[in-house]
Amino acid sequence: MTREAFAAAAGERRHDLILADYVLPTFDGLSALAHARAHCPEVPFVFVSGTLGEEVAVEALKNGATDYVTKQRLDRLPRVIVRARAEARAHAERRFMEQALRQLNDTLEARVAERTRELFEANAALQQQIVERERVEEALRQAQRLEAVGQLTSGVAHDFNNLLTVIAGNIEFLERAVSDERSRRRLDTMRGATERGARLTAQLLAFSRRQRLEPVPVQLNRTVASMRDLLQSSIGGAVRIEMTLQPDLWPALVDATQIELIILNLAINARDAMAVGGCLTIETANVRLTDRPARAEEPLPGDYAMVAVSDTGTGILPDVLKRVFEPFFTTKEIGKGSGLGLAQVYGFAKQSGGGIRIDTEVGEGTTVRVYLPRVAAELPTWEPRRSEADCPSVRQPGDRPVLLVVDDDGAVREITVTKLAEADYEVREVGSGLAAIHTLEHDPCFDLVIVDFAMPGMNGVDVAAEIGRRWPSIPVMFVTGYADQSALTREGIGEDRIVQKPFLDGELERKVALTLATWSATGLRLVSSR
Structure with missing residues (x-):
């Protein structure tokens, strides 16, 4: 009945x-x-009054009343209450x-937003996978292309070296007969021209990874520092040389x-990339x-010891960069x-x-970084095998070796045999590895076997391995247009027992004499079974 009581209820x-x-x-x-509209608006509000006129009722409805019932028509009240409750439930x-x-x-x-983020991340990951796959595929294509080119250049270099051997040998013979x-x-x-051809094939063999290498522990800092004068004279005084060498390399x-040849090649390339002057930087690092x-x-x-050669030249275009390692590909002018x-x-x-x-x-420049394997441990030394030959008597000191x-190449074999015969050796020749084994089976008393590395059927390494197993007292030398370093290393063949074709400057005769002298110094003597 009061404002306060109503407000509390x-x-x-x-x-x-x-x-x-x-x-x-x-x-x-x-x-x-x-008050009800302000504090409990969800509760239906019904007027029941005996004095409520039409205008007042309309005003009440406008202010938020649910309905009204006059006391003269209380019979409507149940229906109004039911309807008001239904409307309240509907509103609720x-x-x-x-x-x-x-x-x-x-x-x-x-x-x-979360799904969008997930899709974005998945799409980014997919894009990354696509990029990575394209990168791997491109790397594979490039590796296959370079491998194919390497196989081709290796074979060409080998055959070309055989031709150069014939040419160089005949030139040497003609020099003895020509007087004017x-x-x-x-x-x-x-x-x-023969020597230039030999240098060309050496570069081809380097690309095809069939050159003869003698890896030893090298202090790159000393190598680079000792080359300063050579580099300066090679690239000219207009180019400034700077060196950044890591102390604990x-x-x-x-x-x-x-x-040394690699560093010089890179320096010359850098010089050619800089039109006038410029700066050449050589850096080493772990x-x-x-x-x-x-x-x-x-x-x-x-882990690698790295040597880098940088220039301030023109840079390399992307299309050119894809092919810079292919033999004979160059953007320089003809003759340069x-x-x-x-x-x-x-x-x-x-x-x-x-x-x-x-x-x-x-437009900014180029840096070429060469990564070389770090020396992890002391390299093992190789000791050649020695044993007595199975022959009945010791050869006399005056006998010719x-x-x-x-x-397998008859023309090359003729050059080799002629040069050795003129050097006062007794020489026999065969055209295949199998023929060499058959010859040794009938007569194992040879002071030295000189075998070509690349031959059909049994190659030089196969022949050397068989000789080492059955006749370990016979030394073996290689003459070759190229040499598979890993195969030769397995047989313990050093550089002193490998002669590169074409034969130049008496290298064949010198290494044959050195091998015979070294082998003889061990106390071994081949004996005759004839």
Whole structure:
């Protein structure tokens, strides 16, 4: 009946319906309606009054009343209450559904955002996989292309060396028979061309990774520092040379002579990339790689001693970068480059167990990094096997050494036999590895076997292995247009027992004499079974 009592009851919010008179002792129904709308708007509010006129009823409905009943028509009250309750439940359900919808919309946005993020991450991962696959496929294609070119150049170099051997040998024979100066000059010109051809095939063999290497622990800092004067004279005074050498650089396991040639090649390339002046920087560093190589020429994960040659030149275009290691590919003018410099660097690095990386920016310059394997432990020394030959009597000191020459190329074999016969050796010859084994089975008393490395059927390594197993007292030498380093290393063949074709400057006769002298110094004597 009072404002305070009503406010307290409405504040409890535990009623399902409010029935209010319009006229109250201390306040009116409209004030009660206003309070109810403010504090419990979900509760239906119905006026029951005997004095409620039409205008007042309309005003009450406008202010939020659910309905009204006059006291003269109280029979309507049950229906009004039922309807008001139904409407209240409908409103409550609608509010619940609206709230649920709002929550759904809120969570839907969150779920859409989360799903969008997941899709974005999945798409990014897929793109990365596509890029990685394309990179691997490109690296594989490049490796296959370089391998195919390497096989081709290796075979061409070997056959070309055989031809050069025939040419060089016949030039040497003709020199002995020619006396007039004009003919001698022509022979000198021919010999010079033969030597240039030999250098060309050496570069091809370097690319195909079939050159002969003698890896030893090398301090790259000393090598680089000792080459300063040579580099300065080679690239000219207009180019400034800077060196950044790491003090505690790991020793590298490489061929000492070849690494100097590699650095010189890179320096000359850098000079040619700089039109006028510029700066050439040579850097060394210890590098530990963990990433897989992105290109065929790059090194595998591991520890390397690195030497880098940088220039401030024109840089390399992307299309050119794909082909820089191919033999005879060059962007230089005719006569200014053979296209074999980087091919030789590539072959040397790969055969040494390392790799190369090129960083270049068009118009800014290029850096070529050569990664060489670190010396991890002291290298084992090789001790040749020695045993007595099975012959009945010791050869006399005055007997000429007996040599067996094994080569499938008749023209090359003729040159080899002629040169050795003129050097006062007794020489026998065969045209295949199998024929050599048959010859030794019938007569094992040879002082030395000279065998070609590349032959059909039994190659030189196979022949040497069989001789080492059955006749270990007979030394073996190789004459070859190329040499598979790993195969020769397994047989313990050193550089002093390998002669490169074509034979130049008496190398064949010198190494034959050295091998015979070394073998004889061990106290072994071949004896005759005849």
